[in-house]
Every structure is written in structure tokens, then in C-alpha cells.
Amino acid sequence: MRLTILGGYLGAGKTTWLRHQIHAGDMAGAVILVNEAAQTPVDDALLKGVFRTLPGGCACCEGREDMLAALSELADLASRGEDVSHVVLETSGLADPGAIMAAVQGDPVLVHHVRFDPIRVVVDALHGLAQLRSEPLARRQVAAADLLTVTKSDAAQPGDLARLVATLRALNPHASLNFTVRGEEIAPPDLPWAEPEDLPRLPEEGPLPAPMRLTVPPGTDWTAFSVWLSALLHARGDDLVRVKGVVRTPAGRLLLQTVRRVVQQPEILPETSAAQDNVVVFIGRGFDQKTLERSFSRYVIGEG
Numbered sequence: 001m002r003l004t005i006l007g008g009y010l011g012a013g014k015t016t017w018l019r020h021q022i023h024a025g026d027m028a029g030a031v032i033l034v035n036e037a038a039q040t041p042v043d044d045a046l047l048k049g050v051f052r053t054l055p056g057g058c059a060c061c062e063g064r065e066d067m068l069a070a071l072s073e074l075a076d077l078a079s080r081g082e083d084v085s086h087v088v089l090e091t092s093g094l095a096d097p098g099a100i101m102a103a104v105q106g107d108p109v110l111v112h113h114v115r116f117d118p119i120r121v122v123v124d125a126l127h128g129l130a131q132l133r134s135e136p137l138a139r140r141q142v143a144a145a146d147l148l149t150v151t152k153s154d155a156a157q158p159g160d161l162a163r164l165v166a167t168l169r170a171l172n173p174h175a176s177l178n179f180t181v182r183g184e185e186i187a188p189p190d191l192p193w194a195e196p197e198d199l200p201r202l203p204e205e206g207p208l209p210a211p212m213r214l215t216v217p218p219g220t221d222w223t224a225f226s227v228w229l230s231a232l233l234h235a236r237g238d239d240l241v242r243v244k245g246v247v248r249t250p251a252g253r254l255l256l257q258t259v260r261r262v263v264q265q266p267e268i269l270p271e272t273s274a275a276q277d278n279v280v281v282f283i284g285r286g287f288d289q290k291t292l293e294r295s296f297s298r299y300v301i302g303e304g
């Protein structure tokens, strides 16, 4: 069973890349496993029908057993003659793909069933350098890659992109590198010469706090919610690494996504009876669930 591990930091563009490959027919026949940092699967709305969500949290730590169990089940199906020859695992943005590979290799049964494809790690052209400066995990992800895919080069300045690329080459000279825009590979941009960033030594800091979940009650004033979220991003955008959720608005089921201060163009999703609607996940440092809820109640609901 071939296993493709797709990694990359929170919001780097993993799902967008995968969606494009599925759409282009490059993943035909593959079983797609999606592991999200928060146990609120939004990506299932995006990759509908072709995947399974891995429960239990990040597959390289607290969700490891669930990930191994899912792969063992697939390996079992393969050995009974089912067509499960290719599995793609989209890791959570908080996962170290190297640790996932090690976990699979350390499993006495799976090690005989799984053949690894080169590990692909997507890197955000807009935020990648900031992540490499401050997050040890982002560096570990880059170091684990055989293939580095730089996403969002449409939105980055050539000088910044050149510096990111030089830094990636310095961190992982062996990985091959390509560029995509919304998942589609583009010709390597013509970039000015740049020095790699002199990355600071980082203290062995703890991982990002667990994702926080905010339930948006039905009937919430959508305008007040948007204003509150914009103000929050304006004030705390550097700490707020990722916001993601599906909210019911007068216009329909709206996919809400931000990566730091960048807010995605609104995307209306098809109607389903999805149970996870109106739960928005926040991942970041410097605030906690209570503060978030208090702020939401005060400024959106008008309580407290």
C-alpha cells in the first residue's frame, strides 16, 4: 500500500492542493485520510465523498493510535484483495510528518504493508518565513520534506518569495521544490537573488495550545460577528494562527477561513445537514477559551 503524506503548517494550503489534484484526476482510486488539528472537520465539507476523517486529534501525537488503526484497517482490506493500493494522508497543520512516518515504520504490522511516497510539505509564500522564524514545528515540517510545494506565490512579493525559497533551500537542500497557485502547479517564478534568512535559535517552546472552539448560536447577528472577527484579527492577527469553520448566514453555509490576518474570499458550501455547522475553531497563542467566549458574548451577543 502506497502512502503519500501531505504536510505543512496551519493554513498553508494542504486542502486546496489536494482538492486540485482530486479535481484534476491525479488521485484517482486513492483513499484520502484527512487529519485536522481541531476535531471539527471542516475539510470534509471541501473534500466531500472521497475521504475519511481521522478522529482523535493530531496524528503525530494524541491521534497516533487512531491513525495507525485506520491504516491497519486499510492494509487489511488490501490484503483481502480490495483495491486499496494508494492512501493519501493529509496531516493536520500541527503535525510533524517525520513523526508520522516514524510511527508507521515503528508499527510491526504496517511496516510490512506500507511503501512511502516522497513526503510533500506545502509552504505558504505569504506566511512561511514568519512561521519559520518563530515556530520550531514549521522548521521540522520543512526538514521532513522530500518535496516542497510553495503555495500562494500569486499573493507574495517577488523579493519575499525569493528570500523564502533561499531559506527553504538552506534548511532542506535535498528536497525538490515547486510552486502552485490554488493547487495548480505553475512555472517557477523568475525571482531576484536573495540570501537565506538567518533564522534565530528558538527555545524548546511548547506546542501551540489546543484549538479552541466557539459555538455561534443560530440567529447570531452576522454583521456583528464579522465586525468582531475583523477587530480580533486586526488586534491579534499575529497570534491568531488559524480560524476555520462553517457558519450559517442569510446567504447560506459560509466557509469562514483566515490565516493570520488574511481572510479567505467567502465561499458558500452546498446545503447538508452537517452537524458541525456554527462551530468555529480558533488556533493561536496568548488567549484562552474563556477570554474568547467572553469577548464573543460581549461584542457579538451583547451580554456581559
Ligand SMILES: Nc1nc2c(ncn2[C@@H]2O[C@H](COP(=O)(O)OP(=O)(O)OP(=O)(O)O)[C@@H](O)[C@H]2O)c(=O)[nH]1
Pocket: 008, 009, 010, 011, 012, 013, 014, 015, 016, 017, 036, 043, 092, 093, 151, 152, 153, 154, 155, 180, 181, 182, 183, 242, 244, 257, 258, 259, 263, 264, 265
Ligand atoms: N492566494 C492564494 N490563497 C490560497 C492558495 N492556496 C490556498 N489558499 C488559501 O489559503 C487558505 C488556507 O488554505 P487550506 O487549503 O485550507 O489550508 P490547509 O493547509 O489545508 O489548512 P489547515 O488544514 O487548517 O491546516 C484558504 O483561505 C485558501 O483559499 C493560493 O495558492 N493562493
